[in-house]
Amino acid sequence: MKHSISILFLAAGLSLSAQVGINTDSPNAKLDVNGDINFRDKISVLNVMDNTLSQGNNDQILVSQGEGYPPIWKSLRIPEYEPNKFYLIFNNSFSDKTGIKFTNNEHSSIAAKNTAFTKGANISSLPGFKKIAGLSQPISVFSTDSKTYFQFETVVQANLPVNGTPDISIDYACGIFVDDKLVNLRQRNLKASSAASTFITHNQIGIVTNLSKGQHNVSVACSRLASYRTASDVVLAIGINADTNINSFITQSSLKVDVYEIPQVFNPIIN
Structure with missing residues (x-):
């Protein structure tokens, strides 16, 4: 019950205030978290091409596109090398x-x-x-x-x-x-x-x-x-x-x- 009330208050705060800070009195974004974050379900990113939410694919990471642009999912590839070979x-x-x-x-x-x-x-x-x-x-x-x-x-x-x-x-x-x-x-x-x-x-x-x-x-x-x-x-x-x-x-x-x-x-x- 307490968790549900906390989530409701957080959602209400986000809708009523331009910026909300967690563990900070001077937030620098709409949601500014000063501390660790644990995600237990999923992360979705807006696809500006068709206004859909994208959860990415397995083994992809979020990459910044710079200020004013949403992050995008990218695949990270590390070449496989055999030891002691040129x-x-x-x-x-x-x-x-x-x-x-x-x-x-x-x-x-x-x-x-x-x-x-x-x-x-x-x-x-x-x-x-x-x-x-x-x-x-x-x-x-x-x-x-x-x-x-x-x-x-x-x-x-x-x-x-x-x-x-x-x-x-x-x-x-x-x-x-x-x-x-x-x-x-x-x-x-x-x-x-x-x-x-x-x-x-x-x-x-x-x-x-x-x-x-x-x-x-x-x-x-x-x-x-x-x-x-x-x-x-x-x-x-x-x-x-x-x-x-x-x-x-x-x-x-x-x-x-x-x-x-x-x-x-x-x-x-x-x-």
Whole structure:
């Protein structure tokens, strides 16, 4: 009987007053409860599309749509992961059409390349390396157990003449960096061919394990290492054309990043 009278008084209070407070003298809403609430039956939400009351479905939760809008029911999905297995958590790809160029006077001053080109070398210790601007991008890592794969592709060209004897060629190198630390490097030689302004496709795949959790910056930088029998006006171009027999669309660079992790933090998906 007492419960029935209390409910009647509460209903009457709500109808007579703009705001009612329970355990508070200054309510901030039509019903302001300062304390715990136990629901023993159901919760219904107004569906503004057809003015019906919706109780939602099993395992759904109420999600706010912001001030002035009623909450709506949403399904909460948490991906199922098997322990100690790697899953693709982050992946992205980037492109660049600006590229970088090196004149005949822009050779790297690195003398002992076998000791300079080591894993973890800072880009500041590698003079002559230039970054490809559009490939400098942030990536995210969410677990301490991870494997990050990089796939870099570009076109390398020089306005070389037709080859002679001995060969006319240029040595160059490209490195993949994480937080300006070298994680992968490839050194190659561009040799003049039977046609002028020769070009080659450069492919490079790298991997680094167990990056620290958080955001990192990945970048690609290249350098002109040495030239053999080249004229003073010969330009080495990476990710951009050095002559008109190809264009910037053909020479553009791309970088693909895949981060595989053993999940430690689960990010719920709401739809």
